[in-house]
Amino acid sequence: MGYSRESLEMIFDAHDRAFAFWGGIPQRMIYDNPRTLVDAVKVGKQCRFNRQFLALANHYLFEPVACTPASGWEKGQVENQVGNVREWLFSPRPRFKDLAELNAWLEQQYREKLAQRPHPDQRSRTIGQVFAEEQAQLRPVGKPFAGYVEKACRVAATCTVGYDRNRYSVPAEYAGQGVFLRATATRIxxxxxxxxxxxxxxxxxxxQQILDPWHYLPVLERKPGALRNGAPFVQWDLPSPVRKVRDHLLKQDKGDRAFASLSMAGSD
Incomplete structure (x- = not known):
């Protein structure tokens, strides 16, 4: 999977997807001390994992093991294999319109490589054949981990809350109130x-502002003129019949007030 950044919620999502792809959960998993997961590195292999990451490990019942810093030999052939995968998949460098297209392509490529590529140690067998034997030793996957990053915030006068340099709308009646924002790899x-x-x-x-026009209907009731130029309503994706009614009413005197009243009635 490709992600836009290495934040904790992305790590949660990556584990969920990895276990689903493998069809099971290993007993131990080795980590190279990423700052996202490790709060402090101590002597040797001792480290303090992030509390939220440990909740993930406890949910799936695997043991997280940290590598000794600057000890590349502990990771076996992992780093060499990463270089091989980059060469197999990204030479020449492909282009994609978004992450969804990239990830669909990556999954297809990996499934093909499992079936075609010889195992690095057992050259007479494919990677997929060797993995099929190991897969039986994995623990079955149960309920996915509902991992998210949470922060307390206050809804602004614009009926929005901010996260990761973007703003998301909240129903207007909660303006000025305290709320909690929960971020996953795909949802807010x-x-x-x-x-x-x-x-x-x-x-x-x-x-960017991600605004749901329905959150602002009480504002329309007080300021129907916002229907014409207000940010939440400029690109309001309405069903075709409703859009025709709106366009018709806006051509009339006080049509914005009429449509605002109609919208409020519909929301009830």
């Missing part, structure tokens, strides 16, 4: 007292 969820207030597809741009 805003909750308050256990209730989900909003859920958005995560944006990986910068200084």
């Amino acid at each position: 969820k805003i909750v308050q007292k256990g209730k989900t207030l909003a859920c958005h597809k995560r944006c990986f741009g910068r200084e």
